[in-house]
Amino acid sequence: MNIDLSAIRHVGAGLRRPESVIATARGELFVSDHDCGVRTLSRPPTRPQGMPEGFLPNGIALTPEREFLIANLGTSCGGGVWRLDRQHQMRPWLMEVDGQPLPSTNFVSLDGLGRTWVSMSTRQIPRERAFNSGAADGFIAVVDARGARIVADGIAFTNECRVDPTGQWLYVNETYGRRLKRFPIQGGAADWALGAPEVVHQFSDGDFPDGLAFDAEGGVWVACVVSNRVLRIAPGGQTQVIIEDPDAALIATAEANYARNALGRSDIDAGGSRALRNVSSVAFGGPDLRTVYLGNLAGQSLATFDSPLAGAQPPHWLY
Numbered sequence: 001m002n003i004d005l006s007a008i009r010h011v012g013a014g015l016r017r018p019e020s021v022i023a024t025a026r027g028e029l030f031v032s033d034h035d036c037g038v039r040t041l042s043r044p045p046t047r048p049q050g051m052p053e054g055f056l057p058n059g060i061a062l063t064p065e066r067e068f069l070i071a072n073l074g075t076s077c078g079g080g081v082w083r084l085d086r087q088h089q090m091r092p093w094l095m096e097v098d099g100q101p102l103p104s105t106n107f108v109s110l111d112g113l114g115r116t117w118v119s120m121s122t123r124q125i126p127r128e129r130a131f132n133s134g135a136a137d138g139f140i141a142v143v144d145a146r147g148a149r150i151v152a153d154g155i156a157f158t159n160e161c162r163v164d165p166t167g168q169w170l171y172v173n174e175t176y177g178r179r180l181k182r183f184p185i186q187g188g189a190a191d192w193a194l195g196a197p198e199v200v201h202q203f204s205d206g207d208f209p210d211g212l213a214f215d216a217e218g219g220v221w222v223a224c225v226v227s228n229r230v231l232r233i234a235p236g237g238q239t240q241v242i243i244e245d246p247d248a249a250l251i252a253t254a255e256a257n258y259a260r261n262a263l264g265r266s267d268i269d270a271g272g273s274r275a276l277r278n279v280s281s282v283a284f285g286g287p288d289l290r291t292v293y294l295g296n297l298a299g300q301s302l303a304t305f306d307s308p309l310a311g312a313q314p315p316h317w318l319y
Contacts, residue, residue, distance in 0.1 A: 001232075001240065001242060001307075001308060001309065002240075002241060002242065002243070003242055003243040003305050003307075004243075005243070005245060005275055005276075007305050007306070008243075008275070008303045008304070008305055009303070009304050009305065010301040010302065010303060010304070011029065011041060011293070011301060011302050011304055012029075012031065012039075012041050012300075012301045012302050013300060013301055014045070014300055015031060015033055015039065015299070015300050015301060015302070016033055016034035016035050016300070017032070017033065017034045017056075017057075017297060017298075018031040018032060018033060018039075018295050018296060018299065018300075018301075018302055019031075019032050019057070019058050019059070019280045019281060019295050019296070019297055020032040020057075020058060020059045020060045020107075020211070020280075020281050020295050021281055021282075021283035021293045021294075021295045021302060022060060022061075022062050022283060022316060023283050023284065023285025023286070023291075023293060024062070024285075024316065024317060024318075024319060025287075025317050025318055027285075027287075028040065028042070029041045029042070029285065029293065029302075030060065030062065030068070031060075031295065031302065032057040032058060032059070032060045032070065032295075033045065033057065034056065034057065035047055036048065037051055037055070037057050037068070037070055037082075037084050037090060038057070038060050038068045038070065038084055046088060048084055048088045048089060048090040049088060049089045049090065050089050050090040050091055051090045052074075052077040053076070053077065054074040054075075054076035054077040055072055055074045055077055055082075056072060056073040056074035057070045057071070057072065057073075058070075058071045058072070058073045058105070058106055058107060059071040059106060059107030059108050059109070059119070059160060060108070061108045061109050061110050061116070061316070062110075062316040062319050063110065063316075063319070064114075064319055065086075066086060066319055067083060067084060067085045067086055068083070068084040069081050069082070069083055069084075069093060069108045069110075069116065070082045070083075070084060070090075070108070071105040071106055071107050071108045071118070071119070072105055073104055073105065073106065073121075073127070075103040075104065075125050075126065075127070078092075078095055078101070078102075078103070079095075079101065079102045079103040079104055079105045080092055080093070080094055080095035080096075080101075080102045080105055081093045081094040081095075081102070081105055081108050081116075081118055094118065094141075094143065094148060097118070097120075097141040097148050097149060097150055098141075098148075098149055098150050100120075100123070100139075100150065102118070102120050102141075103123075103125055103127075104120060104121040104122050104123075104124075104125075104127045104138075105118060105119070105120055105121075106119045106120065106121040106158060106159055106160075107119040107158075107159060107160045107161060109160070109161065109162050109163075110315055110316065111162075111163035111167070111315055112163070112167060112315045113144075113167070113189055114144070115142055115143070115144040115163075116142065116143040116144070117140060117141075117142055117161050117162070117163070117170065118140065118141040118142070118143070119138070119139075119140055119158040119159060119160065119161045119172065120138055120139050120140075120141065120158060121138045121157045121158050121159065121175070122135060122137050122138050122157055122158075123137045123138075124137065128264065128265050130156075130157050130176065131157070131176055131263040131264065131265075131267075131268070132176055132258070132261040132263060133156055133176055133177055133178070133258075133261075134156075134261065135156065135157070135176070136154050136155060136156040136174075136177065137154070138153075138154075138155040138156065138157050138158035138174075139152060139153040139154070139155060139158060140152040140153075140155065140158060140161055140170070140172060145190070151193075151194050152170075152172075152183060152194055152197070155172065155174055155177070155181075156174045156175075156176050156177025156178075156179070157174060157175040157176040157177065158172060158173075158174065158175075159172070159173040159174070159175045159209065159210050159211070160172070160173050160210065160211045160212050160281070161173075162212060162213075162214070163185070164182075164214055164218075164220075165214055165218075165312040165313070167185065168184065168185055169182040169183065169184060169185060170182060170183045170185055170194060171200070171212060171220060173209035173210060173211070173212055173222065174209070175208050175209055175210060175225075176208065176258075176263070178202060178203040178204070178207070178208060178209065179199050179200075179201065179202055179203065179209075180199070180200040180201040180203075180209055180212070180220065180222060180233060181197045181198065181199055181200060182197065182198060182200055183195060183196075183197045184196075200220070200233060200237070201222075201231075201233045201237070201239065203222075203224065203231075205227065205251065205255075206224070206226045206227035206229075206246060206250070206251030206254055206255060207224035207226070207227045207229055207231065208224055208225050208226050208227070208254075208268070209222045209223070209224055210222075210223050210224065210225050210279075210280045210281065211223040211280050211281030211282055211295060212282065213281075213282040213283060213284060213311060213312075213314075214311065214312040215232070215284070215309050215310065215311050215312055216289070216309065216310040216311060216312050217234075217235075217309065218234075218235040219232045219233060219234050219235065219309075220232070220233045221242065221282045221292075222282075223279045223280055223281050223282050223294065223295070224279070225268055225271055225278050225279065225280055225297065226250065226251065226254050226267065226268060226270070226271045226278075227244065227246050227251055227271070228244060228245040228246055228247075228271050228274045228275075228276040228277075228278065228279050229241060229243070229244040229245075229246060229279070230242040230243050230244070230279060230282060230294070242307075243276075243305070245274045245275045245276040245279075246274075247270075247271075247273070247274060250267075250270045250271065250273075253267065253270075254267040254268075254270070268297075269297075269298070271297075271298075272296075272297060272298025272299075273298075275303075276294065276296060276299075276303055277296035277297065277298040277299030277303075278296050278297040278298045278299075279294050279295070279296050279303070280294075280295045280296055280297050281294065281295035282294060282295075283295070283311075284307070284310065284311020284312070284314075285311075286306075288310060289310045289311040289312075289313065290306060290307050290308070290309070290310050290311070291304060291305075291306060291307070292304060292305050292306075292307045292311075
């Protein structure tokens with residue numbers, strides 16, 4: 001399966017950094033947005049009350065109460081996870097874990113058991129200092145009935161993390177470690193723990209993994225910035241390009257800078273000049289979960305296309 005760029009449609013207009021996308025069974029489409037925190041594509045944009053200056057929404061999660069948790073990459077206002085309620089009021093929800101602040105909170109997700117997973121990309125400020133494989137100081141935290149705590153550490157720029165549809169694995173993208181990893185979730189619902197991680201895939205060729213989603217056949221779809229490529233990693237490890245919009249010159253420059261630990265913001269942003277606008281995330285939607293939506297870092301709309309392969313039903317699908 002390879003989708004040609006000519007098959008791409010676009011939805012939404014005037015979006016600002018629509019990095020993360022949520023689709024529901026009701027046909028709703030929500031995106032993170034620099035001006036609104038979370039924007040509903042069927043409604044006019046509204047800036048929420050309590051949204052501080054410097055707030056930079058990244059990953060978003062829909063709760064069973066139909067409120068939103070937002071990962072804030074804005075270090076000037078403390079980072080952290082914020083809650084956007086149904087009255088459009090925004091408040092801090094989680095600003096530190098185990099005494100550790102959350103200045104570069106990248107992503108937040110809920111699983112089928114009600115646990116909230118939070119990825120903190122790096123402890124370094126500014127986060128660009130961690131744009132290399134050696135700066136493995138990111139972590140994953142969880143919030144459950146036992147409280148908030150760090151459950152995995154030493155990650156080379158923690159990006160999206162999600163529990164797979166079986167509930168047996170926690171997957172995470174290490175953007176500058178250039179790995180897709182997974183941790184086994186061991187034990188019962190009340191006394192679980194993460195086991196030792198294993199590498200599912202090692203990336204190269206300008207692929208810096210950002211977002212991920214699961215399909216109905218157990219595959220993992222990974223959005224890669226810089227290369228503007230979406231890959232599918234099958235359960236057996238086989239890798240397939242779903243869609244791509246690469247620029248060989250940009251990739252060569254990024255690879256050279258990465259090799260000498262000199263990768264910078266300009267290398268990452270350069271992918272925004274391509275048609276996929278620095279693709280950053282994948283979400284399945286539509287009535288049969290066969291419509292794919294791609295978040296991005298530099299566009300004002302979302303690319304979308306029809307997939308012959310359905311997505312797995314995410315935990316928020318029926319909220």
